[in-house]
Amino acid sequence: MVRPMQERAVQTRKLILRAAAESFDESGYHGAQITGILGRAGLTQGAMYFHFKSKEDLARTVMLEQAADLRLPERPAGLKQLVEITLTLAVEMQRNVLFRAGVRLAVDLEGPAVRDSSIYRWWTDRFNDELVEAHRKGELLPHVNGAELAEMLVGAYTGIQLMSQITSGRKDLPRRITSIWRYLLPGIATPEALAGITLADGAEARP
Known part of the structure; x- marks a missing residue:
């Protein structure tokens, strides 16, 4: 029983x-x-x-539990995988209600309810895992601080998804995330790493 x-x-x-x-x-x-x-x-x-x-x-x-239904890679693989994760999340924001609600609540709520959840820290650490691996593989330019970059990415993602929600109901979110990477990658990645990354619209991330 x-x-x-x-x-x-x-x-x-x-x-x-x-x-x-x-x-x-x-x-x-x-x-x-x-x-x-x-x-x-x-x-x-x-x-x-x-x-x-x-x-x-x-x-x-x-x-x-916003990420409970997401299928994210179990092991960090570097910069290319980080780009792919963020683009996957853009699609999940369009169809995964638990993920979408979790993100909206993190924006809506203030104070202990958000601080105690540590959800921003969780995503920052997840992104940073990929950047640590990217650094180990020599994919990042010498000046790049992975921890700072991970925080910036989480903040940028939060703002961009909110703008996309307001303007298009998140229909254009994948395109907006692709645009972030198109401008960001030349400033953080080595030429060799750039050559191996093709963005969602088929464009290569060239300097």
């Missing part, structure tokens, strides 16, 4: 997270209501509060 109950609890939690992600994605943190989330999930308040203490707790969990 214990195992079916555990499985049911796992499925209930997934239902709540999915419904919450849809609500936060559509209405933001302040516009989403617990009653609406429960209505989407077809569950009671008791079911929700068994898994989550509050709306803020639910939002924090969506932020933390």
Whole structure:
């Protein structure tokens, strides 16, 4: 009996997270209501509060688990892989509601709810892993500080996706991310590394 109950609890939690992600994605943190989330999930308040203490707790969990459905490379491979990851994320922003909601919540929320989630740090570290490998392989120019570059990329990505959301509902996000790399790569990558990178629109990242 214990195992079916555990499985049911796992499925209930997934239902709540999915419904919450849809609500936060559509209405933001302040516009989403617990009653609406429960209505989407077809569950009671008791079911929700068994898994989550509050709306803020639910939002924090969506932020933390935004990458749960993403298939990212397990091992860092360097600059080319970093470019590919960011372009993959641009596509995921268009179709993955959990990822999209997590990103929106990180923009909507302020204070401890965001600081405690450390989601910006998580992505910064993930990008930096690729840059550490790129440095080891000699793909970066001598002046490049990988940790600073990773922070800049996360910040730029946050701003660009927000601009894309406002102007086109994120339809042009892959193109905007490609443009970032077209201008950025010549200033950070060695000529040999540049020669091995082709951007999403087929253009080579040449200086």
